Amino acid sequence: MALAVHFGAGKIGRGFIANLLHQTGYHVVFADVVQETIDKLKKEQQYTLFLIDHNYDEQLIDDVDAYSTINEADKVVDAIQEAEVVTTSVMATNLDKVAPLIAKGLKRRVGSHKPKITVMACENAMMGTNILVKAMLATGEITTDELNEVGVYPNTAVDRVVFDGHHHGKDGIEIGDAYELAIEKNKLADTNTQPIKNAEYVENLEMYLQRKIYMINCGHAISAYLGQANGYKTVQEVLKDPQLLEQVKTAMMESAGALEKKYGFEHTTLVTYMNKMFVKRMTTPGLSDPVERVGREPIRKLAANDRIIGPALQCEAYKLANDHLLHGAAYGFHFQNPDDQQAVEIQTSIEQNGIKKTVAKYTQQPVDSRIVAVISDDYEQISKG
Structure with missing residues (x-):
């Protein structure tokens, strides 16, 4: 054998x-x-x-x-x-x-x-x-x-x-x-x-890797950042909230739009992929994903080539909507976890340098770019409650 x-x-x-x-x-x-x-x-x-x-x-x-x-x-x-x-x-x-x-x-x-x-x-x-x-x-x-x-x-x-x-x-x-x-x-x-x-x-493996990271990992992370800000303990609680679920899915479909343009994926296949590989799986009975665990290491997850800013930049390049992705990133900059060195570093940077410079630093985007402006404005609106 x-x-x-x-x-x-x-x-x-x-x-x-x-x-x-x-x-x-x-x-x-x-x-x-x-x-x-x-x-x-x-x-x-x-x-x-x-x-x-x-x-x-x-x-x-x-x-x-x-x-x-x-x-x-x-x-x-x-x-x-x-x-x-x-x-x-x-x-x-x-x-x-x-x-x-x-x-x-x-x-x-x-x-x-x-x-x-x-x-x-x-x-x-x-x-x-x-x-x-x-x-x-x-x-x-x-x-x-x-x-x-x-x-x-x-x-x-x-x-x-x-x-x-x-x-x-x-x-x-x-x-x-x-x-x-x-x-x-x-x-x-x-x-x-x-x-x-x-x-x-x-x-072309890259298109499948990017589909997974820019849709599944993206939705997972944004769920965690939205969830913590709204008082939820797990991603599963977030996805039971119809309003938050819609925000997450819309962000994922913004990513999907760029993937369609770049790789030729069919829209309907990406909708099916989102519902099967993310929504259905993440709501599996017995599954419990703590938002602190899923959102950990936000410096890595908010980097230019990673799961949120990566697809947002692709949307920008194709002149597609990316507001929900950037909104999710703004919540990422709010992420708090005293046991997570990266989360602490981001919060320290915001206190010392302000939100705009912090967003520019960790997303590796020019401080005067539209992406930095939108994330920073969203961050301020979230802070006001």
């Missing part, structure tokens, strides 16, 4: 990526740092998923194994040497931590004349596999020529809601039907193959 090695045995790892690997027919070996999880997978060789959209019916994922990246590094390297696919779901910020082991495993394949292995970082990040490749090269374990000899490295776009769950007297992971795994088709060794079944193989 074909072998796949997956780094990260958390909810996304087991509930999403390994689930698809299992459906494809691989024997899946997890590599993780959490010994309790490793021991349980080793002992049981299987785990349970609960299907949210089907009354929490059970789906058994069997034929799995697991190794500790700390205590069994050699076994992880051996598995990579024999695998057809290596995937990750460890968070993009941790790719540099798993890169050395992956690089060692790939190095073992040099000169072996094995078919090229497919290596994919399945992270919530722009071009995550490129980040992983860069991290592997930085280890000094392997060269660019050696990487190219032994493998291919498609980027991915990933999106799925997963939760811890307990049903029918057992623990498992809850998953919704809706998900997205888009894979760069042109980077496969053979563009006619599908190393993971039930994924989408696309010619």
Whole structure:
């Protein structure tokens, strides 16, 4: 049986990526740092998923194994040497931590004349596999020529809601039907193959990454910023408020308008995408997204190339409406969290430098630009209540 090695045995790892690997027919070996999880997978060789959209019916994922990246590094390297696919779901910020082991495993394949292995970082990040490749090269374990000899490295776009769950007297992971795994088709060794079944193989991954970040992540963040200002504790409470839901959806559709212009998406498909991948999923029974968690790190989320200002700038370039996006950004500059260093930094800047200079600094826009003026004016209106 074909072998796949997956780094990260958390909810996304087991509930999403390994689930698809299992459906494809691989024997899946997890590599993780959490010994309790490793021991349980080793002992049981299987785990349970609960299907949210089907009354929490059970789906058994069997034929799995697991190794500790700390205590069994050699076994992880051996598995990579024999695998057809290596995937990750460890968070993009941790790719540099798993890169050395992956690089060692790939190095073992040099000169072996094995078919090229497919290596994919399945992270919530722009071009995550490129980040992983860069991290592997930085280890000094392997060269660019050696990487190219032994493998291919498609980027991915990933999106799925997963939760811890307990049903029918057992623990498992809850998953919704809706998900997205888009894979760069042109980077496969053979563009006619599908190393993971039930994924989408696309010619232009950037458009799918941007659709996800400029619509789903955008709506998520704006919901949090609107929610805190209106006294709500969770995104789900925000989306139950018809007025706020309409504001969020309008902002998302402003983003959609720019995506239609830039990439040729059909309007109706983006409306369906918003309702299925955001509204329906974010209102899943049992889901609770605290606004402080969703709105965290506002400097990153209000940057020029990120989820709110990024689509607002695209709308500006195409001369499309972006008032609701900029309104959401204004609420972002109101975001308060004393435990969030970025939130504290923004509030300190507003106190010391005023709102206009602060907006210009963190959105990387000229202080006399229309975008800075609109956000600053909105901020002042919000402050007045």
